[in-house]
Amino acid sequence: MKEIKYTKDHEWIKIDDEYAYVGITDFAQKQLGDVVFIQLPEIGTDCTIGEEVAVIESVKAASEIYAPISGQVLEVNESLNDSPDIINSDAENNGWIWKMSVKDSGQISDLMDKSAYSNFIIED
Amino acid sequence: MNQKETTQKTTLFDLHAVYGARFIEFAGYLVPLAYGTGTIKETIVSRQSASIFDVSHMGQINIMGDSASLELDRLVPSNIGLLKLNKSCYSVLLNENGGILDDLIITKRSDGISLVVNASQKNKILNILNDQLSSKVISKVIENNSLISIQGPKSKEVLEKYFKEIDKIKFMHGYETEYDGVNVYISRSGYTGEDGFEISIPNIKVENFIESLIENSNVNLAGFGARDVLRIEAGLCLYGQDINTNISPIEAGLNWLISKNKLNDLSFVGSEFLKNQIELGPKMCRVGIELDSKVIPRNGSKIFNLNNKKVGFVTSGCFSPNLSRSICMGYISASEALDQEKFLVEVRNKIFDSKIVKMPFIPHKYKK
Structure with missing residues (x-):
């Protein structure tokens, strides 16, 4: 089962059975402007749904990135340390921020799918 | 996004939109934050080539009358009486x-x-001018002129095509000339630390002027994101952030703009306070700070000494694309700033090493 879901805070989460990749949406990236620094979480951090996990510093402001689901941080995207601009150029693929375990797959069904998210950003 | 109805637009608003601007509200105006290429590229282009900034939101005020210099002299610490024709100075109005x-x-x-x-x-x-100046002078906001800033090492070359005499003026000098049949006033000044010019041009011609300028591949439009980074790199203050009614020009490190004669004569508003503060020494002073981490201290971040005592606060900060590191400015208790150069800055409840460095972070390149 591979699926991509979206949050109201403009994170995306790509779920692949036991683990998931998290990043911010292309829409969010455009709102932030040029990204200059990403404060990555530590590997092994347990996070609860809705909790702050990472921070993106753009030229405009600092923005918190929240856990879309509960789980443990398994890996972080180290390449963002040298090239934070990947978030601007490829937010929804190579711009992934952390990889996490899925504690409760039930939380996934509460998130928006692509079309729901597209409608959400139009209304927002 | 809903914009407040009171938000104003400059004459060039539509042009900004055509060139891909994303807008933010600043001082009641909808201004471009950045264009398609983004703030970082705009910042680098400004230091390597040339950028155009629409700064028409700023207030252009004329004070007409023979006694204008003499009367304004009472309100500012600079010696306006000594200003020669078409010469400019940077100054402050004080309480x-x-x-x-x-x-x-x-x-x-x-x-x-x-x-x-x-x-x-x-x-x-x-209001202050109308209140403090006599009826012999008239103060008026110029509403029908835009203000365009062209900044960067190639700004002179870009503008020479339109204004043959432009290289005859030096930094903080200006002259009146013509563009396409209308009067414009050009001064060699800016807010970036680079060589550059500010042009006051009638609204009816400004779009035509900008469209013509950007045909030159050496010059690009730049937004307020880049403008903020450039002025921090140049160590320049933003009103409301780095300076305000609770901060004196002595504390802000702007002593150089105070006329010694006028201070001795106590001949301007606030002069007694300043004279006293110079004698006693200010309690805090504005400093430049550099970080090892790329984390960005912004307005309000606390500054601690190495004994974890709070000794100051950050007023502006950014990631400097031209220096590839985070920089900020803020105020530190004067006794602490004299003693040491290493401090700690708090960002999002974490502490980061930092040190005081000389401002400007990037040397000014004014044509003096």
Whole structure:
């Protein structure tokens, strides 16, 4: 089962059975402007749904990135340390921020799918 | 996104939109944050080539009348009486307690004095002028001129095509000339630390002028994101953030703009306070700070000494694309700043190593 879901805070989460990749949406990236620094979480951090996990510093402001689901941080995207601009150029693929375990797959069904998210950003 | 109905637009608003601007609200105006290429590229282009900034939100005020210089002299610490024709100076308006009411550029013109003041303070300044100056002078906001800033090492070359004489003026000098049949006033000044020019041009011609300028591949439009980074790199203050009514020009490190003679004569508003503060020494001073981490301290971040005692606060910060590191400015207790250079800055409840460095972070390249 591979699926991509979206949050109201403009994170995306790509779920692949036991683990998931998290990043911010292309829409969010455009709102932030040029990204200059990403404060990555530590590997092994347990996070609860809705909790702050990472921070993106753009030229405009600092923005918190929240856990879309509960789980443990398994890996972080180290390449963002040298090239934070990947978030601007490829937010929804190579711009992934952390990889996490899925504690409760039930939380996934509460998130928006692509079309729901597209409608959400139009209304927002 | 809903915009407040009171938000104003500059004449160039539609042009900004055509060139891909994303807008933010600043001092009641909808201004471009960045264009398609983004803030980082715009910042680098400004230091390597040339950028165009629409700064028409700023207040352009004319004070007409023979006694304009003499009367304004009572309100600012700079010696306006000594200003030669078409010469400008950077100055501040103060309250009785030495607090800064606004920072501004003052230019001596043939028919009086012209000011460029911050958009957010425009009405306040006009009220002060109407209140403090005699009926022999008239202060008026110039509504039908835009203000365009062209900044960067290639700005002279870009503008010479339109204004043959432009290289004859030096930094903080200006002249009146013509563009396509209308009068414009050009001064060699700016807010980036680079060589550059500011042009006051009638609204009816500004779009045509900008469209023509950007045909030149050496010049690009740049937004307020880049403008903020550039002025921090240049160690320049933003009113409302780095300076305000609770901060004196001594604390802000702007002593150089105070005329010694006028201070001795106590001949301007706030002079007694400033003289006293110079004698006793200010309690805090504005400093430049550099970090090892790329984390960005912003307005309000706390500064601690190595004994974890809070000794100051950050007023502006950014990631500097031209230096590839985070920089900020803020105020530190004067005794601490004298003693040491290493400090700690708190960002999002974490502490980061930092040190005081000389400002400007990037040397000024004015054509003096």
